[in-house]
Amino acid sequence: MTDRTDRAGRPDSVDRTERTERVVPETERRRRRPTKQGTVLSEQVIVDTALRLVGQHGAQAFTVRRLGLALGADPSAIYRYFRSTDDLLLAVADELIGLGLNGWRPTGDWRADLREVGLRIHAHSLAHPQAAVLAAYRTTGRANEIRAIETMLGILRGAGFPDPDAVSLYHAFIDQALGFAVLDSAAIALPATAQHADSGVWDTAYRDLSPDTHPHITATADLLAADMRRSAYPLALDLLLDALAARLPS
Amino acid sequence: MTDRTDRAGRPDSVDRTERTERVVPETERRRRRPTKQGTVLSEQVIVDTALRLVGQHGAQAFTVRRLGLALGADPSAIYRYFRSTDDLLLAVADELIGLGLNGWRPTGDWRADLREVGLRIHAHSLAHPQAAVLAAYRTTGRANEIRAIETMLGILRGAGFPDPDAVSLYHAFIDQALGFAVLDSAAIALPATAQHADSGVWDTAYRDLSPDTHPHITATADLLAADMRRSAYPLALDLLLDALAARLPS
DNA sequence: GTCGAACGTCAATGCTGTTGTCGTAAGGGC
DNA sequence: GCCCTTACGACAACAGCATTGACGTTCGAC
DSSP states (O other), rough: OOSSOOOOOOOSOOOOSSSOOOOOGGGGGGOOOTTTTTTOOOHHHHHHHHHHHHHHHHHGEEEEEEHHHHHHGGGGGGGGOOOOOHEEEEEEEHHHHHHHHOOOOOOOHHHHHHHHHHHHHHHHHHHHHHHHHTTTTTTOOOOOHHHHHHHHHHHHHHHOOOHHHHHHHHHHHHHHHHHHHHHHHHHHHHHHHHHHHHHHHHTTGGGSOOTOHHHHHHTTHHHHHHHSSSSSHHHHHHHHHHHHHHSSSS | OOOSOOOOOOOOOSSSSSSOOOOOOGGGGOOOOOOOOOOOOHHHHHHHHHHHHHHOOGGOOHHHHHHHHHTSSSSGGGTTOOOOOOHHHHHHHHHHHHHHHHHHHHOSSSHHHHHHHHHHHHHHHHHHHHHHHHHOOOOOSSSSHHHHHHHHHHHHHHOOOOOOHHHHHHHHHHHHHHHHHHHHHOOOOOHHHHHHHHHOOOGGGGGGGOOOTOOOOOOOHHHHHHTSSOOOOOHHHHHHHHHHHSSSOO
């Protein structure tokens, strides 16, 4: 794991003369010079390429050099658009949120809506597990994230939860969704060898125990091996919604 | 992010003569030669040092080179004890589980016991956030993990849940605990700059929205900023336990 | 006391993110 | 339609990463 800290610590003081900063905000860009191989770069192109790259070749493909290669540009050109790989990652994270939200409209049934949103977040993370694992625990503060929060808060307040409850329950709901998304994505995103090793454990280590020392595991070994292959999120989500319904002021 | 895949792909076929494998199981070790600087290595010493190192200097300190430095040994010596950094990570993960379990005994009240176990897992992850983030989604199959599963399954079966339910609910329970542990640990384990940027978002980006376009966020901005500073796990845990109690066959 | 081999050390390989420097060409001003 | 500024893509270099093959010391069994 590499250090994503801003080591250099660019000074806060601003020169009288406008410094030529390496990164220019997307809206202020004027010149677009194609790379040697003809690509015209932009934030959007870079983010899309990163998402595709990670989807095809795993999280380990999320490197500036491979991204440059995929873009047909020198790796360092990316630093004209993002301050660091971390900055780029946040942009990718927000793109993911947007993908999950597109095309969905609330029905007005709070429980069905929350359930749908939860499953969508989860499903979309699993569709881009490598990126989800990197991005799920960041707060981007970008457009799509804001839209998502507004939507979910609206559902809870519309259902009749008082504001303090709506906020706390939103927090529990979204973190549960993201937590499961990370866990399940991570399992998919593991390098092949590690993934195989981890899943094999349920068929080997947990089957060779003695009923004397481990009565509960041996009694349920088959059930365990089967259940652990699936995600527990749908069940956990329904349990959460059960509890929410029970707490809804009538 | 570096590639943890076993690239070389050591062949499965075994020579007639016992190959001199790089890694010798801890139980079969006979010779213990001190390093130049006098340390005597062992799995336990390496795991402990790794945990301490990561706790003091962050997840970015989890590198073979820094570990070697902290141990007073050549980095490559670690490969005499673990096949790869991933193998070492699993050992660290299991050590973490063990630390969380030590000294705890079930009381017989299933709800109180589950609650205590959940909070313990969560708290212990936060105490070693850097390691938790790396380890929480792995299945180690090692001693402490097995002990933990046996315990939790026992609580659920003892409470009266039929075996299929006990297994599914165990799965939902443990994954929710680990999911929140990852999320909350990750927030703590972020590099200082990223952490500051992420948390600051709640006080800046989400306060400057218009009530016209974002009525729900602006109406609850203060509540949001306050709530997001805390972990949502205690609430989510209680919600889960509520739902469990409601499903318990009477 | 001898000797095989376990295990710590060294050196090298091919990755990684990041940055200082340079030159080219884009596009506004006239 | 030309000119000049400067944005931005390319290049090269650096430090740090995991991993491995070879080497030699010294442990410990006999």
